[in-house]
Amino acid sequence: MQSNLNSTASLQQFLSRLPGFSAEAFALALPFFQEKQLEKSKIFVHQGEVCRKVGFIVSGIFRNYYLHDGVEVTACFCLENTFLTSYASLVTRQMSRMEIQALEDSILLVIQLTDLEKLYCLHPFWEKTGRLTAEREFIVLETHNITRYDETALVKYTRIMQDTPELINRVPLQNLASYLGITPETLSRVRREFSKLQT
Numbered sequence: 001m002q003s004n005l006n007s008t009a010s011l012q013q014f015l016s017r018l019p020g021f022s023a024e025a026f027a028l029a030l031p032f033f034q035e036k037q038l039e040k041s042k043i044f045v046h047q048g049e050v051c052r053k054v055g056f057i058v059s060g061i062f063r064n065y066y067l068h069d070g071v072e073v074t075a076c077f078c079l080e081n082t083f084l085t086s087y088a089s090l091v092t093r094q095m096s097r098m099e100i101q102a103l104e105d106s107i108l109l110v111i112q113l114t115d116l117e118k119l120y121c122l123h124p125f126w127e128k129t130g131r132l133t134a135e136r137e138f139i140v141l142e143t144h145n146i147t148r149y150d151e152t153a154l155v156k157y158t159r160i161m162q163d164t165p166e167l168i169n170r171v172p173l174q175n176l177a178s179y180l181g182i183t184p185e186t187l188s189r190v191r192r193e194f195s196k197l198q199t
Contacts, residue, residue, distance in 0.1 A: 004035050007058045007109050014056070014081045018129055025125035032115035038102040044084065045100040051089035052113040057082055060106020061170050064098045065178070074179040076141065077103075077167060083133050084108070091134075103171060153182045153190045161194065 008030060015021050036055070038044060044062060045051050062078045064086070075098065078084045089096035090113060111119075119126040151159075157180065160167055167176060177187040 007035050007107060008033070010058045010081065011056050011109055015129070018125075018132070020125040020128055022123075022125065025123045028122050029111075029119055029126065032111050032119065033109040034111075036108045036110045038106045038108065040102055040105050042102050043099060044102065044108070045086045045089070045096055045098065047097060047099040048095050049089075050093055051086040051096045053085065053110050054090070054113070054116060055084040055108035055110045057084055058107040058109060060102055060104045060108075061167075062100055062102055062106065063171070063175055063179075064100050065175075066097050066099065072178060074175050077164075077171060077175075077179065079164070079166070087134055087137055103175070153180060153186055154193055156180045157187070157190045157194055 011033065012026055015026060033056070035058075038060070044055060045053075047066065057078060057080050059080055061080075062084055064075045064078065065072050066075060067073070078100075084100065086096040086098045086100065088094070089098070116126070116130065120130060160176075160180075171179075173187060174184050177184045180187065182190070
């Protein structure tokens with residue numbers, strides 16, 4: 001019971017910073033969110049299934065990846081206090097091209113798509129939050145896709161150290177290298193170069 005209370009408190013704190021938040025809107029949503037615990041390496045969304053759920057990450061970290069010529073390509077990492085889903089599959093009702101995997105033992109608050117659509121009708125805050133979340137996800141992915149090929153490995157690694165340095169200690173080296181579009185060997189070299197620049 002205590003775990004669930006902590007989870008909902010995390011969700012409330014996150015939502016309270018969004019425009020239009022109210023205690024009424026939050027109370028309407030609580031019955032629809034269910035706590036789910038995922039062990040490390042477990043899958044939240046499988047490639048090839050139609051995604052019909054959204055998770056809020058209370059604790060843990062996830063990676064979204066897909067297969068390209070048989071090789072896993074990491075598209076993004078999702079950390080605490082973010083929403084997690086296969087957006088393209090959720091919106092189009094088509095099979096997900098992404099697989100979403102827990103990289104740590106994790107806790108989520110999960111809402112089913114049918115319940116989320118009910119919330120959109122019950123309170124304008126939820127419809128606005130859904131739109132803003134999808135827009136931010138699109139911006140993040142588009143920016144990453146552009147910089148993946150236009151920036152040097154050192155520049156990309158430096159940005160991670162500035163924006164989300166916790167990734168370095170929480171994400172396996174091969175996953176981080178895949179996200180940056182480089183080999184693990186290149187990433188090791190870049191990390192040494194970065195360390196020299198800091199001294």
